[in-house]
Amino acid sequence: MSLLTPPRTQPSSTLTGSRIEWIRLSSVALPLAVPVSDAKVFTGRQKPMTEVIFLFTELRTADGTEGIGFSYSKRAGGPGQFAHAREIAGELLGEDANDIQRLWTKLAWAGASVGRSGLATQAIASMDIALWDVKAKRANLPLAKLLGAHRDSVRCYNTSGGFLHTPLEQVLDNADATVANGIGGIKIKVGHPDAAVDLARVAAVHERLGGSVPLMVDANQQWDRTTATHMGRILEQYNLAWIEEPLDAYDAVGHADLAAALDTPIATGEMLASVAEHWELIRHKSADIIQPDAPRIGGITQFLKLAALADHAGLDLAPHFAMEIHLHLAAAYPREPWVEHFDWLEPLFNERLETRDGRMLVPDRPGLGITLTEQARAWTVATAEFGGPGRS
Structure with missing residues (x-):
């Protein structure tokens, strides 16, 4: 499907178990043990890196399958990724999690005014990766x-x-x-x-x-x-x-x-x-x-x-x-x-x-094979939830 021609109709899911019911976005600030410098610092173009900001997407389908995906930003852009994701994530509610390419296009059109590169695609990435994690888990396969x-x-x-x-x-x-x-x-x-x-x-x-x-x-x-x-x-x-x-x-x-x-x-x-x-x-x-x-x-x-x-x-x-x-x-x-x-x-x-x-x-765990630690939860600086009920 081309982004140049938005779909006139949205297919409805006949697989009710794969319907997306809940989404949580989290902005997580990971501190680095020591400030990190590459050539960009030594040439005066950037300051040493002290943290990495992650955008995590967690989502759940009607059959209880949960997926996780993430994007990230170094030095700048983390709050922007989270803000854009928060604006468009609701577009996934009620959708069939199997239709990943169509959902990517839908999210891109939801934020079309900010383009199809940079911060916009990085915000979508977190959700897209979570959808692939769900798909692999529903198949009981490593990604x-x-x-x-x-x-x-x-x-x-x-x-x-x-x-x-x-x-x-x-x-x-x-x-x-x-x-x-x-x-x-x-x-x-x-x-x-x-x-x-x-x-x-x-x-x-x-x-x-x-x-x-x-x-x-x-x-x-x-x-x-x-x-x-x-x-x-x-x-x-x-x-x-x-x-x-x-x-x-x-x-x-x-x-x-x-x-x-x-x-x-x-x-x-x-x-x-x-x-x-x-x-x-x-x-x-x-x-x-x-x-x-x-x-x-x-x-x-x-x-x-x-x-x-x-x-x-x-x-x-x-x-x-x-x-x-x-x-x-x-x-x-x-x-x-x-x-x-x-x-x-x-x-x-x-x-x-x-x-x-x-x-x-390659791990033999289904999906990406990763789950968030309590430390990651402790480093969370902002969250947004859509649908419900949320996780206990």
């Missing part, structure tokens, strides 16, 4: 199995141990611990205003890993085209798995030129907030590895559309952040993907994802 898994585990790499604020010796210790915990790759941040700092850190981590563990670097959009080409050529000696976000996220042509000039694969896409924006990367051949973020692009419904385009173009996949969601989506991608390991979200969920032999294992 990956519902989608059609190609594998039961996915290669994983760690990012949280290699931020620029972390002293080099600690980065090296973190890398050792990461490998010991069964995680298969190490990504460190680059993009420091002093290129010598970047090169020294990459050389030290590469030496510590001995070339036996995949190593990635992430410049967080802080290089210009000339610097990215220069640094990329120097870094080729380390046989990196990829260079991530070397240029501005929207510079499709620059990324394409860089990808053509370097042997090292180029990865990008995490900051884009729609399928249409990612299509610019695909059609320009801007990346070897595409890195969509389901909560940013509108949820699982939109991610699946993008994944089909990426696979058709022959791209590898390494979704950004939110491993609790992306593990399932990566497991269903035809080409061997990567998933990003972050332990930041662990206080929010009662369950843990298992890593072994460099891979993250």
Whole structure:
């Protein structure tokens, strides 16, 4: 269904058990143990990150099936996501939870004046992901199995141990611990205003890993085209798995030129907030590895559309952040993907994802396989409920 032509009639559910009866939105502020800095901080464009704001959607159908989904915002935008979700969430009441693509379109039209990207799609994402969680639970399947898994585990790499604020010796210790915990790759941040700092850190981590563990670097959009080409050529000696976000996220042509000039694969896409924006990367051949973020692009419904385009173009996949969601989506991608390991979200969920032999294992629990902790409830700063009765 095209967003350009709104539906004239809304199908009514004949499956009364799947009718959506209750929805709760929650804004949750997750504090980080230490302020986090990447290259955007060292170049003066942002302040250190101290918290992540999550938008959770919980919903229940008439047969008692409950689903959960989430979106998030770093540094700014959390209250805006919650406000927009609160405006449109009521559109789901009474609807058949099975009709996910139609409901995505309905929510997009409910907020059409704010567009189909950015904050608008991120608010919808939380609800869309909850609907997919419900669908998988009603089928008594892990989400990956519902989608059609190609594998039961996915290669994983760690990012949280290699931020620029972390002293080099600690980065090296973190890398050792990461490998010991069964995680298969190490990504460190680059993009420091002093290129010598970047090169020294990459050389030290590469030496510590001995070339036996995949190593990635992430410049967080802080290089210009000339610097990215220069640094990329120097870094080729380390046989990196990829260079991530070397240029501005929207510079499709620059990324394409860089990808053509370097042997090292180029990865990008995490900051884009729609399928249409990612299509610019695909059609320009801007990346070897595409890195969509389901909560940013509108949820699982939109991610699946993008994944089909990426696979058709022959791209590898390494979704950004939110491993609790992306593990399932990566497991269903035809080409061997990567998933990003972050332990930041662990206080929010009662369950843990298992890593072994460099891979993250798809859980056998139905749906996403996650439930909120009491600590997550304690960090909740705003809620809104629709329908009822609510949970006891």
